[in-house]
Amino acid sequence: MNEDDAFERLKSLPPRGHHAFLGIYTVDKGPDWAELACPFASGFLMDADAGLVSSGPIISLVDAATGAAVIARTRQWRAMATLDLHINYLRPATAGRALHARARCHHVTRKVAFTCCDVHDGDPESPIATATASFFFTDES
Amino acid sequence: MIVRTPYAQMLGIRSITTDNGGTMLMMPAAPELEGRSDFLYGGAIASLLELACLEAVAQDRGEPWPKPINMAFDFLRGGLMIDSYAQARLVRVGRRVVNADAVCWQTDREKPIAMGRMHLLLD
Numbered sequence: 001m002n003e004d005d006a007f008e009r010l011k012s013l014p015p016r017g018h019h020a021f022l023g024i025y026t027v028d029k030g031p032d033w034a035e036l037a038c039p040f041a042s043g044f045l046m047d048a049d050a051g052l053v054s055s056g057p058i059i060s061l062v063d064a065a066t067g068a069a070v071i072a073r074t075r076q077w078r079a080m081a082t083l084d085l086h087i088n089y090l091r092p093a094t095a096g097r098a099l100h101a102r103a104r105c106h107h108v109t110r111k112v113a114f115t116c117c118d119v120h121d122g123d124p125e126s127p128i129a130t131a132t133a134s135f136f137f138t139d140e141s
Numbered sequence: 142m143i144v145r146t147p148y149a150q151m152l153g154i155r156s157i158t159t160d161n162g163g164t165m166l167m168m169p170a171a172p173e174l175e176g177r178s179d180f181l182y183g184g185a186i187a188s189l190l191e192l193a194c195l196e197a198v199a200q201d202r203g204e205p206w207p208k209p210i211n212m213a214f215d216f217l218r219g220g221l222m223i224d225s226y227a228q229a230r231l232v233r234v235g236r237r238v239v240n241a242d243a244v245c246w247q248t249d250r251e252k253p254i255a256m257g258r259m260h261l262l263l264d
Binding site: 016017018019020021041042043044045046047048052054055056057059060061062063064079081082083084085086087088089092 | 146147148150151152172173174175176177182183184185187188191192195206208209210211212213214215216219
């Protein structure tokens with residue numbers, strides 16, 4: 001493992017903050033994409049009786065996966081902030097199943113990175129949500 | 142209402158009645174809501190905005206949750222590790238679709254840290 005590589009460094013960091021709280025972990029990655037997941041928790045429910053999963057954990061996972069995709073593509077450890085995020089909910093997530101988000105960073109300019117993301121709960125052929133997000137590099141470069 | 146849901150409880154979100162009888166949500170700062178060092182995680186802010194929209198619809202209609210169709214978030218400022226507030230407004234309530242927007246702020250309501258627009262499907 002190359003410790004100098006920004007993405008490997010990201011993966012090897014001990015979980016903290018909201019990532020640790022939701023149990024977010026890295027599943028796989030490529031030159032411009034990253035797949036992150038988090039196991040189901042009973043706290044994810046919107047309605048305990050109906051077993052309806054809240055969309056909040058899905059948004060948080062998308063935020064994490066799209067940010068990781070930017071690092072996967074740029075291979076740089078740059079300070080950045082989420083500018084905007086748009087999510088379409090295709091169908092309800094199934095209670096009890098881990099959430100997976102596979103994000104791709106498809107374009108990077110000097111100051112902005114553009115990403116898209118598909119979310120599923122076990123079957124990539126049956127997505128639960130799609131999203132786009134853009135990030136702004138807050139450092140001077 | 143919304144604060145009784147497991148996910149709102151997981152984030153520690155509380156409901157506050159405003160002077161004009163409306164409802165706003167408060168999310169207390171906590172280490173488990175942190176993203177990059179010293180800043181709130183964007184996904185947690187987004188979740189607060191979405192719950193505010195759902196709360197506004199629930200208050201208006203008093204029936205089970207409508208289905209989220211989509212939501213767009215704009216992040217305007219980094220969220221500090223202090224308490225956050227969100228309040229939503231129903232822009233249009235149709236027969237089948239509700240359009241809502243919400244704003245999230247910390248110390249000054251005139252300086253929001255994030256905004257969201259949401260479509261919800263009524264059954």
